[in-house]
Amino acid sequence: MRVEILMYPGVSEVDAVMALHVFQIASREGAGVEAALVTSVDGEVIDGADGIRFTGLPTWRPASADVLLVCGGWIHDVIADGTVPEQIAAARRLAGPGLILGGVCAGSVVLGAAGLLTGRRATTHHPAFAELAAYTEVIDARIVDDGDVITAGGGPKSAFDLALYLIERELRDPRLSARIEQFMEHDRRGTVWR
Template sequence: MRAEVLMYDGIAEMDALLTFDVLARARLMGVDVSPVLVTPDGSPEVTGCYGTRFGGLVRWDPSRADALLVAGGWDVDVIEASSLPARLRAYKEQAGPRLLLGGIDSGAVLFGAAGLIDGRPATTYRFDMEYLAKWADVIDARIVDDGDLVTSGSGWLAGLDLALYLVAERLGAPHVAVEIEGRIGHDRRGTVWRR
């Protein structure tokens, strides 16, 4: 699985990097996953919501990606002041139905603004649930798995939860997920909602 973790100006640093870290560790442990930090426009650098600068990024590639994992950040600002929602919609159209969308915490809000989850079950950061309800059927669960859409709304550790879920359930390596949990001192818990 080529898992593209989207980076953009205003992203919540921890959400994106925790997801990337778990998937990179799983790859080192023999799981068939290739996490890549990407930008929609090929910009090699972005600045996170707390001012952290990230470099060495590559342009996203919907023709090669199996999953697009999107974290939140300063969502309202990003939605109202950028073309990111429209770009997300175009990316999904190019990639087609095989693409797994992963919403990390309030990343689900960006999918909503892009028109990618209309009426579908999803979860998000607790403080964004009312906002997400404009587009989605909000489920109060730690993970919501709706086939080609998996969202995690567990707060600041949502990146860990989403990535561990993908390793165990989508990549067929629950033993690796358990070992990574032990290494990072974080156990999966809470409700998983599946259609």
């Protein structure tokens, strides 16, 4: 499973790195997982929401990815600018329906702004429920699995939960997911809505 975690100006570094950590542990455990923080523009310098700067990140290849994760962050500027949502929508068209889209926390709202949640159900961080409702039906659950779109809400730790859920679902390996959960001393929480 190839996972790309999209980094954009204002992204929540915590969301992205927490998800990456889970996938890296799975890889070290011998699972067929390859994960990377990526940018949509070659050579782009990313300043995250908490001021951490990322340079030298690889450029995304959504057509060859299995999962594209979009994390939360300072999404209001990103949505107002429109560039990132347009890039995500173009990536989806290029990759086709085989690409699983993941929204971590307020990243779900960015997916909505990209026009990718129409007729779907999704979740996000509770303070962003009203914003997400402008794009889709909001479900108050930790994870909402709507087939090729999976979203997680409830703050940064939902990145752990979404990554663990993807390992369980896509690799069909709940035991690996449970081992990683125990290794991290993290207890998944909330409901998975399917």
